[in-house]
Amino acid sequence: MTPRNLTILGATGTIGVNTLDVVARHPDKFQVIALTGQNQIEKLAEQCRRFRPRYAVVLEADRGGALQALLAGTQTEVLVGMAALEFVSALPEVDSVMAAIVGAAGLRPALAAARAGKRVLLANKETLVMAGRFFMEAVRLHGATLLPIDSEHNAIFQSLPAGYDGDLARHGVRRILLTASGGPFRTRAVETLKDVTPEQAVAHPNWVMGKKISVDSASMMNKGLEVIEAHWLFNARPQQIEVVIHPQSIVHSMVEYLDGSVLAQLSNPDMRTPIAHSLAYPERVEAGVNWLDLAKIGQLTFEAPDFARFPCLKLAYQTLEVGGAAPAILNAANEVAVAAFLDRRIPYLGIAASLEAMLGRLSGLPAESLEDLMAADATARREAEVLIAHAEA
Numbered sequence: 001m002t003p004r005n006l007t008i009l010g011a012t013g014t015i016g017v018n019t020l021d022v023v024a025r026h027p028d029k030f031q032v033i034a035l036t037g038q039n040q041i042e043k044l045a046e047q048c049r050r051f052r053p054r055y056a057v058v059l060e061a062d063r064g065g066a067l068q069a070l071l072a073g074t075q076t077e078v079l080v081g082m083a084a085l086e087f088v089s090a091l092p093e094v095d096s097v098m099a100a101i102v103g104a105a106g107l108r109p110a111l112a113a114a115r116a117g118k119r120v121l122l123a124n125k126e127t128l129v130m131a132g133r134f135f136m137e138a139v140r141l142h143g144a145t146l147l148p149i150d151s152e153h154n155a156i157f158q159s160l161p162a163g164y165d166g167d168l169a170r171h172g173v174r175r176i177l178l179t180a181s182g183g184p185f186r187t188r189a190v191e192t193l194k195d196v197t198p199e200q201a202v203a204h205p206n207w208v209m210g211k212k213i214s215v216d217s218a219s220m221m222n223k224g225l226e227v228i229e230a231h232w233l234f235n236a237r238p239q240q241i242e243v244v245i246h247p248q249s250i251v252h253s254m255v256e257y258l259d260g261s262v263l264a265q266l267s268n269p270d271m272r273t274p275i276a277h278s279l280a281y282p283e284r285v286e287a288g289v290n291w292l293d294l295a296k297i298g299q300l301t302f303e304a305p306d307f308a309r310f311p312c313l314k315l316a317y318q319t320l321e322v323g324g325a326a327p328a329i330l331n332a333a334n335e336v337a338v339a340a341f342l343d344r345r346i347p348y349l350g351i352a353a354s355l356e357a358m359l360g361r362l363s364g365l366p367a368e369s370l371e372d373l374m375a376a377d378a379t380a381r382r383e384a385e386v387l388i389a390h391a392e393a
C-alpha cells in the first residue's frame with residue numbers, strides 16, 4: 001500500500017484518538033497532515049508533537065493563540081476557523097479525511113472533503129442526517145469514496161457485495177438488519193425513566209464514547225440517526241431497514257439477501273476495527289483489538305425494539321417518511337435537548353418531548369438546497385432553546 005496522507009477532523013475526540021492509535025501502529029502506511037480539535041488544546045498540542053502534522057486547526061481565535069504558544073518552535077502551523085477546517089479537508093496532498101467532529105459543526109468540512117474527491121471516512125453521522133441528499137450528491141459528482149466509520153454501517157458496507165452501487169434490488173438484498181445494544185435502559189422499568197440522571201445515561205454498557213452519542217444511545221436516538229444514515233449511505237427505504245436489539249454488541253449489523261442468506265460482520269466492540277478497515281480499505285491492517293473469543297462470550301441474543309420505551313427511534317423513522325427538512329430538524333433539536341439534559345436543565349423524558357414538539361411545528365420548512373437545510377437547522381436550534389427556556393420558567 002502506498003502511504004496514505006490523512007487529515008483527522010476531531011482528532012481530540014474518542015474517534016480521533018482511536019484513529020491515531022491505529023495510525024501509530026503503521027507509521028509506514030499512514031502519515032498525518034492535519035489534526036483538528038476544539039476545546040482540548042493541550043491534548044491537541046501533544047498529538048501534534050507526536051504525529052508532526054503540517055497543520056493544526058481549531059475553530060476559535062483565542063484557542064488558536066493558546067495552541068500556537070504550545071506549539072512554538074515546532075513545524076506545525078496553527079490555523080483558525082471554519083474555512084481552515086474546510087481547507088485542511090481539501091488539501092491536494094491529503095488523500096483520506098477522517099470526519100470525526102461531533103454534531104452539525106462537522107458538516108461543512110466533511111462536505112469540503114467530498115467536493116475535493118477525497119476518501120471520506122465518515123464518523124460524523126449528523127452530516128448525513130442533516131443533508132444526506134446533498135452530501136451523497138457531492139460524493140457522486142466529485143468522485144469521492146465514502147467509507148462509513150459508524151460500526152453498524154461499516155458492518156453493512158462489509159456485508160454488501162464489493163462495488164455496491166446503491167441498488168439493493170439489483171444485488172438481491174431484501175433488507176438491512178441494523179443492530180443496537182439497547183443502551184443502559186433496555187431493561188429499566190419504564191415508569192422510572194423519568195428519574196434518569198446524566199450520569200446514568202452516559203454509562204454505556206459496551207462502548208466508551210463521547211457524551212452526546214452516549215446519551216443518544218441511551219434514548220436510542222443514536223439508532224434513529226443511524227437508520228437515516230443507512231438510508232442515505234445504502235439508498236435503502238425506511239421499510240428496508242430493520243432495527244434489532246443485540247445487547248452484546250458483537251454482531252455490528254447484517255444484510256439479508258433474497259435467497260435467505262444473512263451476512264454479518266462480527267468483532268469486539270472496539271472502534272479501532274471499523275477505523276482500521278476504512279483507513280486501509282481495500283487492504284487490511286492490524287488494529288490492536290482483542291481477538292474475538294466466541295466461546296467466552298457464550299451467547300449472542302436478539303430482540304425487537306420497544307418503541308414505547310424508545311420514542312426517539314420511532315420519531316426518526318417518521319422523519320424519513322415526512323422527508324424534506326424533518327431529519328435536519330430532528331438532529332438539531334436533539335443536539336439542543338441533549339445538551340440541556342446534560343446541563344440538568346430538562347429531564348431525560350424532556351428530550352423526546354421536545355423533539356416531538358419541534359417536528360410538529362417545523363417539519364414543513366423548505367429543504368430545496370443545502371442553505372435551506374442549514375436554515376432549518378438554525379431555526380430548530382433557536383426554537384428548541386426557547387421551548388426549553390419556557391419549560392424551565
Ligand code: NDP
Binds near residue numbers: 103
Ligand atoms: P467526541 O465528543 O469524543 O469528539 C468530538 C471531536 O470534535 C473532538 O475532537 C472535539 O474537540 C471536536 N469538536 C467538538 N465540537 C466542535 C466544533 N464545534 N467545531 C470543531 N470541532 C469540534 O465525539 P466522538 O469521537 O464520540 O464522536 C465523533 C463523531 O463520530 C460523532 O458524530 C459521533 O456521532 C460519531 N461516532 C462516534 C462513535 C464512537 O464510538 N465514539 C461511533 C460512531 C459514530 P475537543 O474535544 O478538543 O473539544
Ligand code: MG
Binds near residue numbers: 152226
Ligand atoms: Mg453506531
